[in-house]
Each structure stands twice: as C-alpha cells, then as structure tokens.
Amino acid sequence: MATLMENEVFMAFTTYATIVILKMMLMGPMTGYFRITRGAFSNEEDVSRKSVEEKKKLLRTHPDVERVRRCHQNDLENIIPFVLVGLLYALTEPELSTALLHFRLFAGSRIFHTIAYVGALPQPSRGLSWIVGMLVTFSMAYRVLSTVLHL
Amino acid sequence: MATLMENEVFMAFTTYATIVILKMMLMGPMTGYFRITRGAFSNEEDVSRKSVEEKKKLLRTHPDVERVRRCHQNDLENIIPFVLVGLLYALTEPELSTALLHFRLFAGSRIFHTIAYVGALPQPSRGLSWIVGMLVTFSMAYRVLSTVLHL
Amino acid sequence: MATLMENEVFMAFTTYATIVILKMMLMGPMTGYFRITRGAFSNEEDVSRKSVEEKKKLLRTHPDVERVRRCHQNDLENIIPFVLVGLLYALTEPELSTALLHFRLFAGSRIFHTIAYVGALPQPSRGLSWIVGMLVTFSMAYRVLSTVLHL
Numbered sequence: 226m227a228t229l230m231e232n233e234v235f236m237a238f239t240t241y242a243t244i245v246i247l248k249m250m251l252m253g254p255m256t257g258y259f260r261i262t263r264g265a266f267s268n269e270e271d272v273s274r275k276s277v278e279e280k281k282k283l284l285r286t287h288p289d290v291e292r293v294r295r296c297h298q299n300d301l302e303n304i305i306p307f308v309l310v311g312l313l314y315a316l317t318e319p320e321l322s323t324a325l326l327h328f329r330l331f332a333g334s335r336i337f338h339t340i341a342y343v344g345a346l347p348q349p350s351r352g353l354s355w356i357v358g359m360l361v362t363f364s365m366a367y368r369v370l371s372t373v374l375h376l
Numbered sequence: 377m378a379t380l381m382e383n384e385v386f387m388a389f390t391t392y393a394t395i396v397i398l399k400m401m402l403m404g405p406m407t408g409y410f411r412i413t414r415g416a417f418s419n420e421e422d423v424s425r426k427s428v429e430e431k432k433k434l435l436r437t438h439p440d441v442e443r444v445r446r447c448h449q450n451d452l453e454n455i456i457p458f459v460l461v462g463l464l465y466a467l468t469e470p471e472l473s474t475a476l477l478h479f480r481l482f483a484g485s486r487i488f489h490t491i492a493y494v495g496a497l498p499q500p501s502r503g504l505s506w507i508v509g510m511l512v513t514f515s516m517a518y519r520v521l522s523t524v525l526h527l
Numbered sequence: 528m529a530t531l532m533e534n535e536v537f538m539a540f541t542t543y544a545t546i547v548i549l550k551m552m553l554m555g556p557m558t559g560y561f562r563i564t565r566g567a568f569s570n571e572e573d574v575s576r577k578s579v580e581e582k583k584k585l586l587r588t589h590p591d592v593e594r595v596r597r598c599h600q601n602d603l604e605n606i607i608p609f610v611l612v613g614l615l616y617a618l619t620e621p622e623l624s625t626a627l628l629h630f631r632l633f634a635g636s637r638i639f640h641t642i643a644y645v646g647a648l649p650q651p652s653r654g655l656s657w658i659v660g661m662l663v664t665f666s667m668a669y670r671v672l673s674t675v676l677h678l
Contacts (some may be wrong), residue, residue, distance in 0.1 A: 227655060230618050236677035239615045242669050244416050246608045250661065253604055267504035270647050295418060301452060301603060302404055306397045308611050309459050313390045316381050359401065368395050400670050423662060452603060453555055457548050460610050464541045499572050510552065516544050527536035 234324045238315035241328035242308045244333055249304045254299035255343075256290060263287040296342040299355070300335070307331055307362045314365035317372040331361040385475045390458040391465035392479035393459045396486055400455045403448035407441060408496075414438040447493040450506070452485070458482055458513045463517040468523040536626045540617035543630035544610045547637055551606045555597035557645075565589040598644040601657070602637070609633055609664045616667040619674040633663040646647060 227234050259265075265287035266272050270332035273281045298319040311331075315324065410416075416438035417423050422478050423434045462482075466475065485508040492502035531537050567589035569575050574585045613633075617626065621634075636659035643653035 230675055233677060236675045238677050239618075239671060240677050242516070243612060243615060243671050246612055247665075247668055248665065249607050250604075253657075255660065259660070268647070268653075270650050270653070273649060292419070297604065301607075302401075302448065305456055305490075305607055306401050306610070309456070310394060310397055312463075312614075313394060316390075318381075324509075347424060348421050351419075351421070355624075359404065362401065363398075366398055369390060369394050373381055373390050375384060375386045375391050394597075443570070453599065456607055457552050457604075461545060462547055462558070464545060467541075469532075487528075496570070496572050498575060502570075504571070506555075510555065513552065514549075517549055520541060520545050523534055523536045524541050526535060526542050 232315075233321050234319060235315045236320065237325055237328055240313050241325050241332050242311060243376050245304050245332055247299040247334060248310065248339065249297070251291060252300060252339075256293050259287070259290045259293050264287050265290045292345070293343060296339055299338070299342065303358050303362070304335060304371065305357070307335075307358065307365075310365050310369065313369045315371055319368060328363055331358055334358045334361070383466075384472050385470060388467045388472065388476055388479055392483050393462060396483055397457050397459065399487060399490065400448070400451040402409070403451060403490075404445060407444045407448065410441045410444050414440050417443045443496070444494060447490055448490070450472050450493070454509050454513070455486060455505070458486075458509065458516075460514050461516050461520065464520045468520055470519060478512050478516055481511055485509045485512070528652060531633065532637055534617075535623050537617045539623065539627055539630055540613050544613060544636050548610065549607050550638060551599070551602040554595060554602060554641075558595045558599065561589070561592045561595050565591050567592045589607075592648070595645060598641055601640070601644070605657070605660050605664070606637060609660065609667075612664050615671045619671055621670060629663050629667055630657050633660055636660045636663070641643065 230239070242371060254321065260271075264283050265285050266283050267286075269280070269284065272280050311328070314327070334354045338351060338354040340346070341354055382392070411422075415434050416436050419433050420431070420435065423431050426434060451498075462479070465478070485505045489502060489505035489509065491497070492505055533542070542624050562573075565588050566570075566585050568585050571582070571586065577585060614631070616629070638658045640653060640656035641662065642648070643656055
C-alpha cells in the first residue's frame with residue numbers, strides 16, 4: 226500500500242485534493258456566519274429561543290446567505306469531480322510537471338472563484354475561473370479515457 | 377501503482393466512472409445555456425450591463441433552468457455515491473463480467489435519466505431509471521460490505 | 528491490488544465509508560416518501576394523472592420535504608468530503624485504533640445528525656453533531672497534509 230504514497234504524482238494529487246476539499250468545507254461555517262450576522266435561518270429549532278414575532282422575521286432567506294450557498298453548491302459540482310477524476314488521472318502515471326500544472330491551475334482557479342463569487346466581483350472574473358476549473362478536469366478526463374478505455 | 381491500472385475490472389471502473397462524471401459536469405454548461413436563452417439569472421453581477429429595469433426582469437427563476445438544476449442535483453446525489461462505492465467495489469476483485477454489468481447498467485440508466493428529466497418525459501420513465509441506478513449502487517455496496525466488513 | 532483490501536485500516540475505511548454513503552443515499556427515497564405523503568411535487572410529469580386543479584395544488588413545496596432535502600444537502604456537503612479525505616488518510620498508514628476512532632465518531636455523529644435534523648430535535652443537538660463530523664474530517668486532513676505535503 227505504501228507504494229501509492231511514495232509516488233510523487235500521487236502525493237501531489239493528495240496535497241491539492243485535500244486543499245480544495247478543505248476550501249469547499251469552509252463554505253459550511255461561512256454559511257453559518259452569514260446566517261447569524263444577517264439573521265436568516267431555515268429551521269424553526271434554530272430560532273427557538275426567540276419570541277414568536279422575532280421567529281417569523283428570522284425564518285427567511287437573505288441575499289448574502291444565498292450567495293454563499295450558491296458558491297458552496299458550485300464547489301460541490303466542480304471540486305468533487307476534480308478530486309474523483311484527479312484520483313484516476315494520478316493512477317495513469319502522468320508526468321509530474323504536467324500533473325502539477327493541472328493541480329495548481331485547478332486549486333488557484335477555485336480559490337479565485339470563491340473570492341469572485343462571495344465578493345460579487347464584476348464578470349467575467351467568476352465565469353472565467355469556473356471555466357478554467359472545468360477545462361482542467363476535462364483535460365484530466367481525456368488523459369484517463371485515452372489511457373485506459375475499457376468499455 | 378501501475379498494477380491498479382493493469383487490472384481489467386479497475387480499468388472498466390475507471391472508464392465508466394469518468395463517463396458518468398463527464399455527463400454530470402455537462403449539466404453545468406447546460407444550466408448556463410438555459411439561463412442565457414431563458415433570461416433567468418441569480419447573481420446581480422451577471423446582468424450588470426443591463427438597464428435597471430431589465431435587471432429586475434432577468435433576476436428571476438425560470439422553470440426550464442430549475443428543471444436542469446434539479447437534474448444536476450439528482451446527479452450529485454446518485455453519481456457521486458456510485459463512483460465512491462464503485463471504487464471500493466472494484467478493489468474487492470469481482471468477476472469482470474459482473475462488474476461490467478453493474479457499470480454499464482448504471483451509465484445507461486443515468487444517461488436515460490437525464491433525457492427523461494430534461495425532456496420531461498412522462499413518468500415512470502424518470503422514476504424507473506433513478507431506481508435502476510440506486511439498485512446498482514446498493515448491489516455494489518452489498519458486495520463490498522459482505523467482502524470486507526471490519527467494524 | 529489485493530494488498531489494499533488486506534490492509535486492516537483500509538478495510539475499516541471501506542466499511543464505514545460504505546455505511547455513511549448508504550445512509551446518505553437513503554435520503555433520496557425518504558424525500559420521495561415525504562413528497563407522496565405530503566403531496567408536494569416539483570415536476571409536472573409527476574402529477575400528470577391528476578386534474579388541472581389538483582395539479583396546481585400538488586406542485587408546491589412542503590416544510591417536511593424541504594427539511595429532508597436540507598438534511599440530504601448537508602450530507603452531500605459533509606459525507607462526501609469525509610469519504611474522499613478518509614480514502615487518502617487510510618493510505619497514509621495511520622494506527623488502526625486511531626483510524627477506527629475517526630471512522631466510528633464520524634459515522635455516529637452523522638447518523639445522529641440525521642435523527643436530529645429530520646426529527647427537528649432542539650438545538651444544539653444538530654449543530655454539535657455537525658461540528659463533530661467536521662472536526663473528524665479536519666483531523667484526517669491534517670494527518671494527510673502533514674504526512675505527504677507535496678506542493
């Protein structure tokens with residue numbers, strides 16, 4: 226088993242995969258932060274200590290909360306495919322430099338994507354960073370399919 | 377490391393996993409396509425070049441966009457578990473023919489599921505394809521647990 | 528390949544990963560159950576046999592359905608990162624007892640999280656179980672990064 230974690234490409238994959246997953250997981254607490262500071266909850270038990278009138282006010286959506294949630298959803302839609310395809314890609318024994326280029330480009334593009342999304346930066350900043358991430362995953366998927374196609 | 381990618385079952389898993397992940401990822405651009413053609417956006421910065429009046433009109437939901445998004449969500453809920461359980465399943469060294477049956481049935485059912493969902497085909501077409509995909513994953517999970525249970 | 532499934536830590540990971548994925552997948556049928564019993568659907572083809580008036584009534588959201596869906600979403604946001612980071616963690620050859628502690632704590636916390644969410648138990652029951660799950664994944668990610676960092 227140790228052989229996998231002695232392979233440099235696999236170690237690089239492990240590092241960047243963990244980083245982007247941690248980035249994705251931080252959207253959870255960030256949603257919680259915005260829910261509390263903006264006063265916008267979705268579960269009655271989350272506002273149970275408040276008066277009836279206050280409860281009604283707090284059980285609502287808020288644009289800032291929805292924005293973070295959309296960003297989190299976009300992470301689920303893009304980071305998880307990257308990690309899954311990247312795992313298979315790392316097993317096809319690509320060149321270390323090529324693999325690192327893919328992993329770094331993806332991690333950078335997704336970190337910038339979050340900044341662009343949560344900060345509501347003018348387009349096409351968010352759109353471009355999303356496309357770069359997609360292209361990295363497509364490129365890895367192409368390498369995987371062209372190396373081990375077995376239908 | 378190379379040994380994994382020389383195993384036929386693992387190669388077959390890699391192929392079908394990549395195919396269904398690519399299918400899932402295509403829902404992203406499809407959502408974008410429907411957002412643009414139907415004029416239904418969720419972020420203010422996406423319509424920043426428009427007049428104030430037009431902006432209000434464009435920041436809305438549209439049934440076609442929501443339909444594609446529900447289909448994407450259903451993919452996340454079903455395709456990712458398939459890939460994760462399938463990876464572990466492939467490592468339990470099942471028969472190649474049995475494994476291929478699982479992978480092909482899943483890929484076929486999810487491609488049909490997307491057609492049924494986006495095309496709004498009459499039920500139970502969508503429901504049945506969803507159930508077939510679930511059963512394939514349950515069957516693989518059963519094999520995994522009965523082979524390597526270690527609580 | 529067989530070596531992976533002969534490793535006790537990897538077998539334990541495989542077992543608990545499959546269990547939490549199955550738990551997550553059960554939220555799908557549970558959503559279906561609540562949609563039918565509460566009469567709240569989102570697709571027109573799902574209510575096609577009803578009269579026009581009934582259709583309008585049934586194409587709505589219902590608090591119970593939305594609650595299960597939020598629980599499902601929270602699973603996607605937490606269980607998938609656990610499985611992905613856990614896979615890499617298992618490959619770093621941790622102590623079996625330490626690994627089992629992580630896996631059991633996570634599985635327990637997420638099963639309790641579902642009970643607390645669907646049952647609308649008073650806070651902080653749901654919040655605490657969510658945090659425990661997050662901390663387990665963070666702890667595994669820390670071990671992974673401190674063992675194989677390769678930027």
